[in-house]
Amino acid sequence: MAKAFLKPGEVSSRKQFQEPNSSRLLGIGESSYDYESIIAASMVARNTSLPIHNYKEALLYAVKEYRTVVVVGETGSGKTTQIPQYLLKAGWTDHGRAIVCTQPRRIATTAVAARVAEELDESKGTLGEVVGFAVRFDNCWDSERTKILYATDGTLLRMMLTDPLLLKFQVVMLDEVHERTIATDILCGLLKKIQRLRSDLRVIISSATVDAEKFRDFFETNVTEDCSSNTAIILSVEGRSFPVDIYYTTYPVQDYLQAAYETTLEIHRKQQDGDILIFVPSSEQVDHLLERFQSNEFQICSLRKDRKRLCCVPLYSGLSYREQLATFQPAPSNERKVVVSTNIAETSVTIQGIVFVIDTGFCRMRVHSPETGMDLLCIQSISRASADQRAGRAGRSCPGKCYRLYTEDCYWKLLTENSVPEICRTNLATAILQLKAIGIENVMNFSFIDPPSAKSVATAFEVLYAIDAITEDGVLSDFPGMVMADLPMEPFLARTLVAAKDFECVREIITIIAMLQVEQVPGDSVFKYSSSREHKSFEAARKPFGVAEGDLLTLVNIYDAFEASGHSMRWCSNHGIVPRLMKKARLLRRSIALSLSNVMYGLYGSAALSKADGLLSQKNPDPSSVIKATLKGFFMNSAVVQPDGSYLTLVGKRSVTIHPSSVLASRLPKYIVYCESIHLKRIYIRNITVIEPQWLIQVAPHVFEKRKSRIEEKWKNLISE
């Protein structure tokens, strides 16, 4: 152990942390965005002397002379807000093409757009005119008038389905590229390809320091020794963050939660004022640590002469918006705020006033295993880049301190330099379907910054073939493949929706998809409950809606009852249902219906709207047709019950267990199909429906009639070519 537990007033006999070798200037990626209220406050106190201003001329020169500019910028340099404005004023949009700047998250996209619209010109400051944004469900731009468009990376990728050369744009700026989201990675590869066809296009990559050379080399097309022909260049912009002293433990820590607890107490006892941010891997551990602080409240405040208390708040995505807001409110003057957070505080939100960071060195990560086709959620070591990002959270408003609950040796020898990019650890079916729809036939030859493994590409091919998206030759099918690529959902759900038309249950399937997407968010269930302790009330609330067919039709029942109540708030509260999520489901239903009218019926404008309304009103009372449509997408997830109450999947022969939250958990029907699996202590399956085994052959003869091995052989050859 690094050190013994400190009793109140006791002086530690052993120094827990090594003094830092040197102060390091650490930046926080500009990814740091705030919740809207915080942004509003920061806009009032806006500092006009942003570091980027000193680089304006250099930047404009670089963009003129080089086709790709990699801008390395520390926190608060202002690159996200200023660079598009410089380009606008320098005339880069004068020939009718706009500037687009991507962000990995919706909230940052809209907030930055609002800010730039205001900064640009007060008279023209209306959002949606010169400056606009494009995120799912919220388009606020005008193709004629908008010159600066902020968009999520996923949205720009979608735009490429209709505009593969991005002819609407003169300059494409990818921001926060170091986060390596799957959409940003694919955009990099596509932009490199477009640059070969469009010499006028300019690409700006905004990245953290560590990756700059990698991105420059990726985009550089000059193969000669003559540097004057280079096409890519790095521009470094200083940051505006404060130095953060890093402390490491002297010995490896065995129990990082215990160590985090003790370190907090030590900071509270010895250090000056300033809030503390603690990074732990899971929401469960956030709650665990909070309980610890709360149960020792009295002991903690007696650590200090002024009896200052700790004000401990949790932060993770499963909390409601209201609960999250508490994190951003300043603590009373007689309290020190301690935020116990998951990874969400690393990039997604910024909390003002943090002076101390405690980093356990771990995070929870979703990893897709191509061997089993399962997702694993496992706790693993963070990367050095991640550790630096966490430390940077302490230097936002004044010099700070970061306590790493691992040794310096561990930091350098055990942590990897960068985290594994999303594209190398997730299910690739969606990404490959999109690439093919954009016109990238040979995915193995696609220029990835970090290519995914051949095995995971092969798995994605198998999956896409099984659901008819691609042919035996690996070519995207016009129908249903192209239609599925156009639908904004996972391929299995898209296949189900396409099938729903044949089974005449479009309305029910749209409802199921909307409800599944709403429930997918961790912590979001349409039934009010926040912990396992409240599970009984959850069960009781759901009981009136449950049906023997399973969870999917139960979801339809809940939604239909909500509709029948006239979307009544009172109805929701009477049934223990969260109105916010039902509203979200309602919005999603309309959006899905509209996509379907566009994609399947080729309708736009008011014709699409009335078609969508029609799709949402045609009821089909036959449950089996709904289940057959679902099976068309999810037949790979069919399973048969075992004597011990577990299930064996028919494809792949894996052992899975019905998650206790399913309405079928105690019924154990013989044959089932599930929509979701998650590998926790066991492999749990959720959103389950009872099936008749003969439906499988009816729905997927190509898989259940043993033709599969020949196809697999063919792909092996395709991929090894």
Next chain:
DNA sequence: TTGTGGTGT
């Protein structure tokens, strides 16, 4: 018989 790092179309 129990629970989820964070995103996105």
